[in-house]
Amino acid sequence: MSKVTGSEILIKSLEAQGVEVVFGIPGGAIMPVYDPLIDSSIRHILCRHEQGAGHAASGYAHVTGKAGVCIATSGPGATNLVTALADAKMDSIPMVAITGQVPTPMVGNDAFQEADITGITLPVTKHNTLVTDIADLASTVKEAFIIAETGRPGPVLIDVPKDVLQGHAEFHWPDSVDLPGYRPTTKGNLRQVREAVKLIMEAKRPILYVGGGVIRSNATDELFELATEGRLPVVTTLMARGAFPDSNELCLGMPGMHGNYTAVTAMQKSDLLIALGARFDDRVTGKLAAFAPHAKVIHADIDPAEIGKNRKVDVPIVGEAKDIITKMVAELRKAQAEFGGVPDRGAWLKQLADWQKQFPLIFEQPSDGLIKQQYVIERMYEATKGDAIVVSGVGQHQMWAAGHWKYDEPRTWINSGGLGTMGYAIPAAMGAKVARPDKRVITFDGDGCFQMTAQELATMTVENIPVIMCILNNGYLGMVRQWQELFFEERYSQVYLTYEVPDYVMLAEAYGAVGLRAESPEEVDSVIEKALSVEDRTVVIDFRCDQTEKVYPMVASGTSNDDIILGPGQEAPQLDPSAATLA
Amino acid sequence: MSVHTLSVLVENRPGVLARVAGLFAARGFNIHSLAVGTTEDTQYSRMTVVVDLKTKSLEQVVKQLNKLINIIKVVELDNDAIERELALIKVRARGDDRARIIEIADIFRARISGVSRGTITVEATGSADKLAALQDLLAEYGIVEMARTGVVALGRDDRGIKERMLRAASDE
Numbered sequence: 001m002s003k004v005t006g007s008e009i010l011i012k013s014l015e016a017q018g019v020e021v022v023f024g025i026p027g028g029a030i031m032p033v034y035d036p037l038i039d040s041s042i043r044h045i046l047c048r049h050e051q052g053a054g055h056a057a058s059g060y061a062h063v064t065g066k067a068g069v070c071i072a073t074s075g076p077g078a079t080n081l082v083t084a085l086a087d088a089k090m091d092s093i094p095m096v097a098i099t100g101q102v103p104t105p106m107v108g109n110d111a112f113q114e115a116d117i118t119g120i121t122l123p124v125t126k127h128n129t130l131v132t133d134i135a136d137l138a139s140t141v142k143e144a145f146i147i148a149e150t151g152r153p154g155p156v157l158i159d160v161p162k163d164v165l166q167g168h169a170e171f172h173w174p175d176s177v178d179l180p181g182y183r184p185t186t187k188g189n190l191r192q193v194r195e196a197v198k199l200i201m202e203a204k205r206p207i208l209y210v211g212g213g214v215i216r217s218n219a220t221d222e223l224f225e226l227a228t229e230g231r232l233p234v235v236t237t238l239m240a241r242g243a244f245p246d247s248n249e250l251c252l253g254m255p256g257m258h259g260n261y262t263a264v265t266a267m268q269k270s271d272l273l274i275a276l277g278a279r280f281d282d283r284v285t286g287k288l289a290a291f292a293p294h295a296k297v298i299h300a301d302i303d304p305a306e307i308g309k310n311r312k313v314d315v316p317i318v319g320e321a322k323d324i325i326t327k328m329v330a331e332l333r334k335a336q337a338e339f340g341g342v343p344d345r346g347a348w349l350k351q352l353a354d355w356q357k358q359f360p361l362i363f364e365q366p367s368d369g370l371i372k373q374q375y376v377i378e379r380m381y382e383a384t385k386g387d388a389i390v391v392s393g394v395g396q397h398q399m400w401a402a403g404h405w406k407y408d409e410p411r412t413w414i415n416s417g418g419l420g421t422m423g424y425a426i427p428a429a430m431g432a433k434v435a436r437p438d439k440r441v442i443t444f445d446g447d448g449c450f451q452m453t454a455q456e457l458a459t460m461t462v463e464n465i466p467v468i469m470c471i472l473n474n475g476y477l478g479m480v481r482q483w484q485e486l487f488f489e490e491r492y493s494q495v496y497l498t499y500e501v502p503d504y505v506m507l508a509e510a511y512g513a514v515g516l517r518a519e520s521p522e523e524v525d526s527v528i529e530k531a532l533s534v535e536d537r538t539v540v541i542d543f544r545c546d547q548t549e550k551v552y553p554m555v556a557s558g559t560s561n562d563d564i565i566l567g568p569g570q571e572a573p574q575l576d577p578s579a580a581t582l583a
Numbered sequence: 584m585s586v587h588t589l590s591v592l593v594e595n596r597p598g599v600l601a602r603v604a605g606l607f608a609a610r611g612f613n614i615h616s617l618a619v620g621t622t623e624d625t626q627y628s629r630m631t632v633v634v635d636l637k638t639k640s641l642e643q644v645v646k647q648l649n650k651l652i653n654i655i656k657v658v659e660l661d662n663d664a665i666e667r668e669l670a671l672i673k674v675r676a677r678g679d680d681r682a683r684i685i686e687i688a689d690i691f692r693a694r695i696s697g698v699s700r701g702t703i704t705v706e707a708t709g710s711a712d713k714l715a716a717l718q719d720l721l722a723e724y725g726i727v728e729m730a731r732t733g734v735v736a737l738g739r740d741d742r743g744i745k746e747r748m749l750r751a752a753s754d755e
Contacts (some may be wrong), residue, residue: 014698122602127652130598147652181594181655383640 002174005133006165007032010098011040013141016173017349019367021045021060021434023053028074028113028143029098032165045434045463050077054084054410055453058093065218067094067148067156067411074100075113078159079120083421085155086124087197090418090518091239092216093413094153094541096144097125103163104132106438106447118159126154126190134167143177151184152303184302188319188327196274196298197331197401200230201339203272203296205348208232209284210419212239213277213302217321220244220410223276231342233352235263237278239417242407251362252352256284256400257555259287261359261566264553267292268561275299275320280310295372300324309583357572361403362567365434371521373472377404379446380470383528388412388440391467392430393449394420396478401444402449410438414468416506423452430460440468447497447504454507460538461512469540474547475499500545508540517542587617588642588660588736592744594653602651603630613637616668616733623711624745627655630737638731656744668735669706670714671696674727676703684724691717702727745750 004012010033013336014022017074021043026034037044047053050072057068072081088095107130118128125177127147131140137160144156200206214223220243225251227234235255244251255263267273271524273295278284280299287309299307300317307316317324336342363374377400390405391414392398399417407413414432416424425443433441450471460467474481477495481510484492508515514534518527518541531539552567593599600619607614608736614635619649622629640660648657649686660666676684681703691713707717711734718729731742738744 118598119601122605179652182652305643305650307645308640365716 002169003168004171005032005036006137006160008036009026009137009169009171010141010160010165011042012171013138013160013173014042014069015040017141017145020065022069022071023047023052023056023060024071025050025073025077027076027100029076029102029162030071030098030165032162033071033098033100037206039403042070044461045430045465047427047453047459048079048190049453051083051423052430052453052456052459053251054081054095054097055087055421055427056431056434056456057095057097058084058088058091059251059391059414060426061088061093061095061429061431061433063432064412065094065216065411067096067153069096069098071098071582072100072116072370073113073523074102075115076347078117079115079236080314081157082121082124083419085121085157087416089124089126089420089422090248091416092153092212093155094148095155096148097155097157098142099157099159100165101130101159101161104161105163109482112551116473120414124159125156126161128157129169130159130161131164132161134164134169137164137169138172138238139177140176142174143179146177147182150526180505185304185318186302186320186323188300188317188324190327192315192317193324193331194301196317197328197335199296199298199315200232200274200332201343202333203343204345205270206230206232206271206272206274206345207252207295207419208234208244209237209267209273209275209278210234210240211276211278212243213409214240214243214321214325214490215277217277217302219277219320219322219325222322222325222329226325226332229329230322230332230336231345231349232274233266233349235237235259235267236407237281237284238402238415240278241402241413243260243409246406247408247409252356253335254402256281257286257557258403258551258553259284260361260403261553261564261572262352262355264555264561264564265355267295270295273297274327275301279306285310286555286561287559287570290562291377300320305319325355327457330380359566359570364571365521366567367521369521371518371524371543372549373474373545375402375521376400376470376472376543376545379524380442380528381405383525383532384440384442388568389414389432391415391425391432391441391443393425393445393448394422395445395449396474396482396549396551397446397449397472398474422446422449425449426453426469427431427456429469430456430465433465433467443467443469445469445477446570448477450504451497451502455509457511457513457540459536464536466536466538467536469538471540471542472545473499473504473542474545474548474549478549479551481547485550487556504540504542508509508538513538513540515540515542517544519544585636585641587634587636588650588664588734589632589634589645589657589664590660590738590744591632591648591657591734592622592655593628593630594652594655595626597655597731599628599653600630600654603632603648606647606651607634609675610638610639610643610647616734618732618735620735627745629744631733633734658738658744660736660738662727666710666734666737668711668714668734669708669732670705670718671706672721672729673697673702673703673704674721674729675701675727677701680724684721687717687720693717
């Protein structure tokens with residue numbers, strides 16, 4: 001076999017791995033890789049900022065379940081990826097980042113564009129490797145994809161010095177790799193599953209607490225069976241919207257700090273939480289000591305470190321959600337057959353239905369007032385019949401988009417949950433659209449977020465990646481403004497961005513996108529209609545929204561979920577937090 | 584305070600120590616001592632980590648360590664494990680003090696490893712408690728400087744950490 005360059009080995013390895021698309025920006029140290037790329041089947045999307053490339057890879061991974069790939073050069077190229085890596089780590093997104101590094105003899109010498117990127121990204125990657133020997137290059141790529149995509153998914157970074165890229169060796173794609181320290185437990189223990197089912201059969205007020213792990217594990221069909229066979233009500237966390245259809249009567253929607261009343265309170269009053277691929281994040285639990293005080297806990301997760309980390313667990317099950325839920329369904333069927341049906345939980349289901357009727361997510365759109373952000377989301381939902389992949393940034397608009405859109409399919413809701421990365425929407429939407437060109441991709445973004453990554457509009461125009469972007473422009477860093485209004489006595493500090501600067505319509509047009517604007521509620525439908533008629537270009541819509549609109553319900557930071565604050569005109573009933581049963 | 588001794592078998596690769604140390608720092612686990620060395624198999628190194636857990640659970644430490652790709656196995660050693668540490672203590676030693684220091688060293692079965700005009704360097708091996716007692720007695724004469732290796736330890740049972748690993752793997 002003839003020898004090829006390290007760069008060719010890298011590209012051949014990506015091809016062998018089945019990579020179709022990479023997002024990146026070339027530069028000095030990574031430049032050798034860009035030469036064999038010309039002749040490769042891999043589509044390279046030239047981004048305008050490495051953070052954009054990173055989030056695009058993340059959006060791609062969200063939609064496909066396969067590792068998204070991004071490429072950057074050494075030094076600043078690599079450090080610009082850090083936020084995207086940290087984001088992917090927090091949300092368990094499979095991702096492989098490839099960075100160039102200065103030549104091996106110069107490593108550690110403060111060379112031009114040198115950064116110790118494996119050192120820098122240690123805590124924000126699942127794993128990373130500096131390849132110092134060309135003989136290790138192909139196996140390192142294979143390992144990276146295995147680590148990124150299996151177990152609890154996450155980002156892996158491969159740092160390759162320029163001399164390794166320019167060296168010569170034979171290309172050999174390994175059949176298997178040796179990772180003696182990496183053996184994720186994938187199969188759930190059947191005894192534990194039986195224990196869990198026993199608790200389910202005894203429970204009077206069970207709740208399926210579903211997290212992003214169910215989507216990562218492609219276990220949504222199994223979840224549907226479990227919930228419907230057992231008549232078990234479901235809450236879907238921010239990372240799990242779409243894991244169970246919102247249109248199903250058993251779906252209670254999103255719990256947590258900005259969850260709806262029923263989802264939040266159902267967990268508080270539950271006597272059994274069945275946590276599947278969820279991690280008892282502080283945004284879900286509120287004050288931990290006061291969270292679901294009467295509930296026993298079944299916690300199924302691929303990552304043993306999540307079990308018992310925040311909440312004491314009665315039945316821990318380590319494994320892939322798909323395997324565990326499949327076993328749960330089988331065991332539950334047996335147990336219910338033996339019992340003679342589903343245990344009677346009529347009172348609980350009725351209570352939940354009553355709460356849903358009494359305390360829906362509400363907002364009021366005055367006909368002559370400013371546009372309410374929720375109104376835009378609902379009108380867009382109506383106009384598209386919900387047939388779209390929705391992507392959001394971070395903040396108020398994210399919470400509205402998570403709550404007011406109805407998600408019936410997995411992988412149709414993409415956002416930055418754990419890290420809360422502002423600016424996520426534009427590049428992630430780009431990655432999502434590349435993954436699913438057949439599907440309409442819509443962002444709901446804030447004006448603050450939009451300005452953090454807007455340069456990728458150029459990428460989308462040039463690479464022909466059309467997305468509909470709805471800026472819910474309130475001229476503010478809205479979530480911070482909301483907190484300052486509520487908790488800092490309306491002392492607004494450094495949150496005002498203005499409606500007009502930049503002019504989003506002109507900005508969109510400057511980037512070759514279509515720019516539209518709606519300034520009053522009656523313009524909303526027609527602008528949406530116009531946007532939906534454009535299929536070959538990205539559309540940016542500047543919705544001038546109410547600056548004072550706040551996200552409700554809300555559980556203030558550090559308080560109990562029992563102290564949920566509802567929207568204007570809604571009063572939460574005083575439920576006795578000490579009561580083990582319902583009033 | 585709750586002190587635990589962990590024996591950690593890791594791949595013998597560059598950067599593994601940084602991964603372990605970084606994880607401890609990032610997760611707020613407090614390291615009492617950490618000793619790294621080769622093992623009978625050149626593929627692997629062993630780290631002996633003594634952790635002091637005030638608020639974090641040992642379970643979390645072990646689970647988080649296990650998530651590192653280069654870590655093969657983590658076990659907590661029992662109280663009866665063989666734990667040893669080596670200390671070099673340079674003590675001021677003039678006139679009559681020399682004889683007294685040597686006498687103390689004898690009692691602790693420590694060796695005199697170095698002598699200079701004004702100091703004696705005592706080399707002692709033992710448990711952390713024993714070394715602390717020795718240090719305490721020598722302090723009276725004035726300790727110029729001291730170096731300790733941190734604890735290295737092995738369990739007393741028949742099986743080594745790697746056998747435990749293989750068995751765990753075949754149990755699955």
